Amino acid sequence: MDFTKMHGLGNDFVVIAGETALPEGADALAVRLCDRNFGIGADGLVFILPSDSADFMMRIINSDGSEAEQCGNAIRCVAKYVYDNGLTDKETITIETLGAGAQQVQLTVENGKAAAVRVDMGRPVLAGLEVPTTVDADPVIGHPIEVDGREFRFTAVSMGNPHCVIFVDDAAGFDLHTWGPKLEVHPLFPRKTNVEFVSVTNRSHADMRVWERGAGPTLACGTGACATVVASVLNGLTDRTATVSLKGGDLLIEWSESDNRVYMTGPAAEVFRGSLQGGLQ
Numbered sequence: 001m002d003f004t005k006m007h008g009l010g011n012d013f014v015v016i017a018g019e020t021a022l023p024e025g026a027d028a029l030a031v032r033l034c035d036r037n038f039g040i041g042a043d044g045l046v047f048i049l050p051s052d053s054a055d056f057m058m059r060i061i062n063s064d065g066s067e068a069e070q071c072g073n074a075i076r077c078v079a080k081y082v083y084d085n086g087l088t089d090k091e092t093i094t095i096e097t098l099g100a101g102a103q104q105v106q107l108t109v110e111n112g113k114a115a116a117v118r119v120d121m122g123r124p125v126l127a128g129l130e131v132p133t134t135v136d137a138d139p140v141i142g143h144p145i146e147v148d149g150r151e152f153r154f155t156a157v158s159m160g161n162p163h164c165v166i167f168v169d170d171a172a173g174f175d176l177h178t179w180g181p182k183l184e185v186h187p188l189f190p191r192k193t194n195v196e197f198v199s200v201t202n203r204s205h206a207d208m209r210v211w212e213r214g215a216g217p218t219l220a221c222g223t224g225a226c227a228t229v230v231a232s233v234l235n236g237l238t239d240r241t242a243t244v245s246l247k248g249g250d251l252l253i254e255w256s257e258s259d260n261r262v263y264m265t266g267p268a269a270e271v272f273r274g275s276l277q278g279g280l281q
């Protein structure tokens with residue numbers, strides 16, 4: 001069983017193509033392969049599968065074995081993989097995910113390889129009960145949430161997966177490891193949540209650090225960057241097009257006023273290829 005190690009701004013994945021459906025035990029396999037000491041090491045395990053409604057389907061399993069509905073950095077990696085490996089010759093393709101259906105993906109090709117990738121990440125879901133949260137409001141902006149005696153104010157956004165966006169003075173210096181895991185499992189989020197700490201520097205730029213549901217601290221989060229710009233607009237802090245700087249690099253995000261869809265542009269990279277001894281067991 002061959003695999004390809006890829007990343008989007010350091011948010012890294014083991015990518016497996018060629019299966020016709022999600023294999024039995026994909027959760028346990030993700031835990032094993034994503035282990036950075038005893039496995040390959042990655043934030044998630046990604047399967048490229050056939051689709052009835054798009055050119056390809058992507059399914060993503062976090063390193064803790066939980067399946068996510070959507071993954072922005074992984075979808076750019078999948079787009080690069082299918083083009084670079086000749087599974088398609090189209091530079092505009094569609095990829096289906098559980099959380100957003102068939103999404104249009106535009107490749108920028110350089111020297112025969114996909115370089116930058118622009119993804120239609122779909123429409124944000126802002127109704128609190130649909131994110132989901134337990135807050136019956138639409139949208140949920142600046143809502144109080146308390147953990148260990150400390151109160152934060154969050155804005156809730158779903159990009160197919162849930163996000164808890166909190167504005168702080170210094171995202172890069174914020175104590176992500178203390179507060180991220182507590183907020184990830186807060187009862188206000190029935191399906192847990194990704195947590196973004198954001199400091200806005202001007203109308204077209206924000207710094208963001210992320211604690212991901214099911215993966216912990218990652219260097220970048222594509223859906224989180226989308227949620228960051230949506231929340232920043234809802235809070236009157238940025239314009240609808242902004243660059244989000246993550247620990248692993250920058251993503252350009254546009255929340256289009258005309259179609260209410262969020263577009264994400266960023267890189268994807270292949271690091272190495274390998275084969276799994278003993279297949280998918």
Ligand SMILES: N[C@H](CCC[C@H](N)C(=O)O)C(=O)O
Pocket residue numbers: 011062067068069070071072073074161162194212213214215218220221222223224
């Ligand atoms: N951990 C996320 C999935 C990966 C999202 C992130 N890596 C991205 O690039 O969007 C979740 O459980 O919702």
